[in-house]
Amino acid sequence: MIKSIVVLNNHGQPRLTKFYEYVPEDRQQQVVTDVFSMVSKRSDALCNFVDGASIFGPGVRVIYRHYATLFFVFVVDEAESELGILDLIQVFVETLDRCFENVCELDLIFYMNKIHYVLDEIVVGGLVLETNMADILAALQEAKRSESQASSTSLVSPARSFSLARSYR
């Protein structure tokens, strides 16, 4: 089972945190710090697994991938296959890339809720839901359609807020 998913940048700032087992709020920030101290010092040539037993309890492994400025970190128990999780991280990142056209850190900062929606189509309740990208994208598209169908008048149209973020970048 996946215990938690943390995305953080090279400076250790959280960009996405999701806990599938209850962690008290003050502990959550500690987890981010711990995870960062684990993965940040490792060079990219080393393997993508770290033993997390000292922090999360026996049998827990920390599996991560490093993309440009971001670390995608999955904390899992022994029931999950390490290599399977590595593949899952790749699926997650590729899906984000398709949703945001060349995803970058700023997308994660400004559209945190959307990133959560993407994640919810891939992992639910700590279990893998889907690894086929076409199906994930179709489900997201469907949800988006459903969301706009019942749209009321909103003061800032989505198109405008979108272009704002682009110019900021």
Added chain:
Amino acid sequence: MNAKKFMKSAKSNWSKAKRTYMCRTLEDVVKAYRACTTRSEERALVKKESAHIRDLFREGDKAFRRRNVAKLLFFHMNGYEIDFGMTECIKLCASNKYKDKRIAYLGLMILVDESEDILMLITNSLQTDLHSHDVNIVSLALNLLSDMASVEMVRDLLPEIDRHLHSTVPYIRKKAALAAVRAVRKLTPDETSSILDAIPHLFESKSSGMYISAAALVSTLCKKGTLDMHVFQTRVVPVVIEVCSNYLLRERSHGSSASVSKASVKSPGVHVKLLSAMRLMLNVGLLDQHRDRVYELLTVIATTTESKTLSGCSVLYECVRAIIAMNPDQALWDTSISVLVNFLLHKEATVRYIGLQELISVADIRGTDALLQIDGVKSKVLSSLSESDPTMRKRAAEVVYRSTNDSNCEEMVSALLDYVEKSKLPGLLRMDVGRLSPCWKNAQPQMIGRLICL
């Protein structure tokens, strides 16, 4: 006097209107937060914005609720307490708009934990949503159930989960399967016996997500134990094995040239989950005829999957784990050990790590001799001692220790001593040397000298 009163009320109305219509967007708040240079500035910003949001919530504002919940989630991620957001999320859940519900459920999943009483308040709106005609709304409710439902909630809503396990929409079925996983974990086997009956039906639809979540359900049932063995053996196991053998052998492509006998795997996700479900079924125990089919299947996968790519390796790795659970005859053991030994030479460090880790457990079960029977195992294991990653070197030392016997003692021990000298960790020394003591009777005096130097 009247004019004064009028001015006062106009002023208060104006400030109220300003507060409402000056509600900043999520983007603006994030930008402002990022512009802060010190921690105290950040704190002041969050405090001010939270107070504003709290006022809007109290006034019953409807226009900006979604935006404000999103802001609160952003603050929460950065470590601020925003407990007052929960009630608003619960109110939003009851809205009949999908986009309100979407952010409300997200907020609940992030802010609330399963032990909180507040969760009981949403059981009713969950019940309504599970009956909705909109697939997306049902899926939100199922997501929440599998994410955080408490014992009482799954008990109350189990009939709904059951109903959705038989839904005609595959997307709902796969989400219901994961909600059923939660139910199996939380409730007693008696209460969830109906779930077992739904499994054959789940495997009928041929989508990857369906296979993954159905496999997760089977795995959870096996882990929980105390299954109705009769139903399990006669109705569940045959279906799972059938699906596994069809899927695992079909969803792979052989190279273009006929001489290539190895098959590559494109997306290993489903393979890995099906194989791990099979491993857990083997742990529960299978009838002989089923065991034979699994044996055949595992042999084919272990011998014909290519090991160059990461995806091929993840299938092989899961296959080897299933083989270990099966505890088969000598031939299949040898196959799986050579698969692992080949991992040690892979270009990806991750695969080498997996190889070392699994060799440790194989050696613990089968003993040193089984390991040494494989060609070239010694040199491959010794070369792993020079890995750049310390955790890998540590595992390599474990494997070296396990593949040491009387005949190769000298070579292995001297390599281990090199390793201990280089790593300069006295703790490791005690571990490795202490356990090798049976081999010391053959050791050279020179080596003992080196040991004393340490």
